[in-house]
Amino acid sequence: MLKKISNEIPKKLINKILHGDSYATMQKLPDDSIDLIFADPPYNLQLNDTLYRPDYSEVDAVTEDWDKFSDFKSYDEFTKEWLYECKRVLKPSGSIWVIGSYHNIFRIGYMMQNFGFWTLNDIIWSKTNPMPHFRGRRFTNAHETIIWAAKDKNSRYRFNYDSLKSLNDNIQMRSDWTIPICNGKERLRDHDGNKIHPTQKPEALLYRIILSSSDPNAIILDPFLGSGTTAVVAKKLGRRWIGIENNPEYITAANERIKNTSKPSPDAIDIKATKRDQVRIPFGVLVERGYIEIGEKLYCCKKKNVAIVKADGSLQSNEIVGSIHKIGAHYQGTESCNGWTYWHYLRNNNLFPLDNLREEIKSNLDQKIN
Ligand SMILES: C[S@@+](CC[C@H](N)C(=O)[O-])C[C@H]1O[C@@H](n2cnc3c(N)ncnc32)[C@H](O)[C@@H]1O
Structure with a gap:
């Protein structure tokens, strides 16, 4: 008799940040085991020179080694690997969100379609407070794109239409989201006031993503967890999560942030009641x-x-x-x-x-x- 391969995730991996390379670490996860993936991979910004403001102060750009790839080919190979694993671990009813800028999102979108992911929306995250274009040679880059896709064309993916409508004063939620970049108290800073993570995403963005496309207790995977935004919002919304990150400093900051986040009461996150609105x-x-x-x-x-x-x-x-x-x-x-x-x-x-x-x-x- 054929032995059935379990797709249950070992408990020790749930609600944990796994230290390591995202592609290699995802291999520890069973097939068809994850309800929702949010991926915020390196952008491959290819910044060669330091950027300066008109007053000659240095611009806080993404210059970390993790964002550096020798060329498009190596970026594409890296992308193919982690996308392949995402496709494998996602449940047939699952969906994936990938955020990026003009530097990488088109390459990623092309590969996602080649892998058989079925695009559901491309969300425009319009930033209320983008960084100005200091050299004045292009338009201010004021948005990022988030691709939302189902595992394949026939997936019965989750979409909590009513919850999003309710979040939006009873008006259907559109695909352009106006949300400020992460600032103020939410932004993690070290003792000298420097940003701990250069691309910490606003919690409001993850709030919409997780609320719209998962149920309470779902398992959410973030293969590039960074400062822990996905885990924090998943915890706030009563979802389970798994984060992967290869930088120990970010992991320490993220763990501290997650520890300081409280869990809601089950009643507060139970949105089943909105199913009644679907009944005519x-x-x-x-x-x-x-x-x-x-x-x-x-x-x-x-x-x-x-x-x-x-x-x-x-x-x-x-x-x-x-x-x-x-x-x-x-x-x-x-x-x-x-x-x-x-x-x-x-x-x-x-x-x-x-x-x-x-x-x-x-x-x-x-x-x-x-
Ligand atoms: C764009 S940031 C994610 C930021 C995150 N969404 C947040 O809100 O903080 C990408 C993250 O991926 C991590 N990273 C890059 N390459 C990786 C790899 N191969 N494996 C695991 N993590 C990686 C980087 O250290 C960085 O923290």
Whole structure:
């Protein structure tokens, strides 16, 4: 009999920063074991000269050795290796986010498609406070691109549409995100006030990424953890995480930062309740289930307009027949109307909005979901 290879991740690797090369370290992870990957790889900025501001002070650019590659070919080879491992460890239902700038994102995007990842969006992170272009020879580079892709074309990836909409004051979240670069208290600095990590990402960026594309308790992998941003936000949102980083100084700073991050209560991160918003309940269901009787009268809040409920869930008012929304809109003189709040039913001489009954049905559904 064939032995089934387990894709359970050893407990000792979870909620840990693994010290080492990302490609070699990912090989310790089983196939199809990770729910979500966020990768912020070296940019390959290829900065040869020191940059100076007009007052001759030095610009704080990314000049670390980890960002240096001899040429595009060696950068591509490096990228292929870690992307190959990402594809292997990602669950079939998983997705991956990769952030980069014009220096590297097009090369990475091309390779991701060649590996069979299925692009879902490219997010533009528009920086409210980008670094100016000191030499004045190009436009200020004020954004980075984040590719979001599913494991393959047929993946049933996670997308918490309602949570993102709710985060955005009930407006559909767009693919251009305006978020400041990491500054202020959030920025890790040493005793002399120098940045500990040159490319520490803002937590707000990871917040949207993790909230939108994973569930509580999911396992999130960051193969280039740096200062630990992904782990910190994963912890705040009640997700599990694995980080890989090869620089011990960054690991020390990240571990300290993660230790100082508190875990939320399970109730606060449970967003299952928003599943109810995906359930559409037609008015007819209220009639079918006897919440509203056939022939019952519905009223607007001041009882000025009255309609009678018909057997098929439509309303009749004077000579007009239509949905709760259509008849409500007719009386309001508007193109559309929310019939659930416009129409009321009468119980013990009191009027209640139809929406109360819809909520009752939804909370029964919630109990089944939970
Ligand atoms: C762009 S930074 C990531 C920053 C991170 N997102 C944050 O918010 O702090 C890339 C990180 O990858 C690390 N790195 C570069 N090459 C690596 C490799 N081959 N294996 C593991 N880590 C590597 C660097 O030390 C650096 O911290």
